[in-house]
Every structure is written in structure tokens, then in C-alpha cells.
Amino acid sequence: MSEQYVLETRNLVKEFKGFVAVDDVNLKVQKGHIHALIGPNGAGKTTVFNLLTKFLIPTRGQILFKDQDITTMKSAAIARQGIVRSFQISAVFPHMTALENIRVALQTFEGTSFSFWKSGNSLHKLNQRCMELLDAVGLAEFANTTTVELAYGRKRALELATTLAMEPEILLLDEPTQGMGSEDVDRVVELVRKAAAGRTVLMVEHNLSVVSKLCDRITVLAQGAVLTEGDYASVSADPRVREVYMGSDGSGERGTTADSEQSEAAQ
Numbered sequence: 685m686s687e688q689y690v691l692e693t694r695n696l697v698k699e700f701k702g703f704v705a706v707d708d709v710n711l712k713v714q715k716g717h718i719h720a721l722i723g724p725n726g727a728g729k730t731t732v733f734n735l736l737t738k739f740l741i742p743t744r745g746q747i748l749f750k751d752q753d754i755t756t757m758k759s760a761a762i763a764r765q766g767i768v769r770s771f772q773i774s775a776v777f778p779h780m781t782a783l784e785n786i787r788v789a790l791q792t793f794e795g796t797s798f799s800f801w802k803s804g805n806s807l808h809k810l811n812q813r814c815m816e817l818l819d820a821v822g823l824a825e826f827a828n829t830t831t832v833e834l835a836y837g838r839k840r841a842l843e844l845a846t847t848l849a850m851e852p853e854i855l856l857l858d859e860p861t862q863g864m865g866s867e868d869v870d871r872v873v874e875l876v877r878k879a880a881a882g883r884t885v886l887m888v889e890h891n892l893s894v895v896s897k898l899c900d901r902i903t904v905l906a907q908g909a910v911l912t913e914g915d916y917a918s919v920s921a922d923p924r925v926r927e928v929y930m931g932s933d934g935s936g937e938r939g940t941t942a943d944s945e946q947s948e949a950a951q
């Protein structure tokens with residue numbers, strides 16, 4: 685694998701009782717890119733994502749991170765390596781404040797005991813880092829707001845901040861704008877752009893306008909296999925892509941929910 689690719693799949697296959705949900709997928713994510721995985725409902729996007737983040741075990745094939753075979757690595761181990769998933773899994777505790785949520789994320793990431801942070805200087809440093817992360821997602825003024833009181837878009841910003849606390853090298857975003865109104869969508873686009881600075885992002889996203897604004901490269905999946913790949917202009921001009929989208933509901937918007945969220949891998 686060339687140095688330029690940080691994440692790669694080789695002939696990745698996932699079968700569910702003989703049904704091929706992911707069919708021989710070769711994905712290459714270039715370092716520094718925002719890369720989107722798109723495709724109509726049931727194309728296999730979530731399943732690929734769950735394979736990459738170890739929620740599912742591949743039937744065949746390999747997953748490589750910076751040349752290292754991580755196919756059999758557990759999800760906690762890959763997170764420590766720098767592959768971190770955000771969104772769709774609620775990573776925030778509703779009855780804690782925004783700042784407390786970040787603090788928990790940082791403490792979990794550091795793996796340090798609470799008593800360590802209690803010692804004067806380190807507690808100060810910890811709070812400083814919490815405020816930096818809140819500021820990075822535009823939530824500094826909500827530091828002491830209980831999470832349950834935050835508007836939906838802000839909750840997702842907080843989720844992103846808890847993810848950034850883990851200092852990911854690759855950020856995996858699962859439908860970051862799902863269920864949002866246009867104002868929140870614009871805010872998330874800006875957030876993702878900001879969060880992507882200095883790192884690589886792979887995202888599943890149904891909103892093609894978001895994809896067009898953010899992504900350097902797009903992989904289109906259809907019926908579990910890669911249909912085509914390229915930048916937004918080339919992919920959106922491809923008649924095969926139009927055809928698979930027209931063949932679903934025409935909008936590229938989610939219509940059905942797959943039942944693939946359950947983790948197979950030992951946590």
C-alpha cells in the first residue's frame with residue numbers, strides 16, 4: 685500500500701446467512717481527505733462502516749490501517765490506534781453538563797483514574813483542555829448547560845467534541861447530518877470541515893449537498909459492491925450513479941433502517 689492511503693480494505697466481504705451485504709469491496713482512503721461513502725438504501729454503507737469499526741466481523745477480506753492489518757483487532761484497540769467513530773451512537777450522558785461530558789471522554793481516553801485528575805495542576809489542565817474542545821465545536825458558552833437541554837444540533841456538536849478528545853487520526857462519521865434541519869446541517873458542515881483539519885475523515889452521508897460541499901473523494905456503493913469512485917463532479921455525472929439512485933427513492937435519502945447496528949465483535 686502506498687504511504688498516501690491510511691485506511692484500506694481488500695476484497696472485503698460480509699455475508700449474513702448467505703446474503704452478501706458487502707461484496708468484494710476495495711476501498712482506499714487517502715491521508716488528509718474527506719472521503720464519503722454513498723449509495724442508495726441497502727447499498728451496504730453501514731455494514732462497511734461497522735466492519736471498519738469492528739462492530740461486525742468480516743466474512744472474508746482484509747482491513748489495513750497505515751499498512752498494518754487490523755482485520756482482527758477489537759474496536760477499543762483500533763480506537764487507541766487513532767480510528768474513532770462518531771455520530772449515530774450517542775456518546776453523551778444527558779444529565780451531565782457539556783463540560784462534564786468532555787471531561788469523562790478525556791479521562792476515559794487517558795485511562796487515568798479520577799484521583800489523578802483531582803490533583804490541583806492536572807485538574808486545571810484537564811478543564812482547560814475541555815474548554816478548548818468545547819470551543820472547537822462552538823459550545824464554549826454552553827459549558828455548564830446540562831446536555832439534555834441542548835438543541836439537537838448542539839448535542840451532535842458535543843458528540844463530535846467527545847470524539848475529538850480521543851485525538852483521532854481518522855474520524856469515521858456516520859450520517860453526521862441525519863435528522864437535522866438546514867440550519868443545523870450548515871453548522872455541521874462547518875464543524876466537520878474544521879474537525880477534518882490535520883486528519884482524515886471517512887463519512888457515510890445521505891445528504892448529497894453536504895457531500896458536494898465537503899468531500900474530496902466519493903465511493904458509491906450499490907448492492908454491496910463499489911459502483912464507482914471519484915470526485916463529486918465525476919460521480920454525480922455518472923449515469924450509473926443516477927440510475928441506482930433513481931432505482932431507490934430517487935433522493936438518496938434514508939427510507940428504511942437496516943438492522944445491522946448490533947455488534948458482533950467482542951467489546
Ligand SMILES: Nc1ncnc2c1ncn2[C@@H]1O[C@H](COP(=O)(O)OP(=O)(O)OP(=O)(O)O)[C@@H](O)[C@H]1O
Nearest residue numbers: 700705724725726727728729730731940942943944
Ligand atoms: N444484521 C443483518 N442481518 C441481515 N441482513 C442485514 C444485516 N445488516 C444489514 N443487512 C442487510 O444488508 C444490506 C446492506 O445494509 P446496510 O445497512 O449496510 O445498507 P446501507 O447502505 O447502510 O443502507 P441505508 O442507507 O438504508 O442505511 C441490506 O439489504 C440489509 O437489509
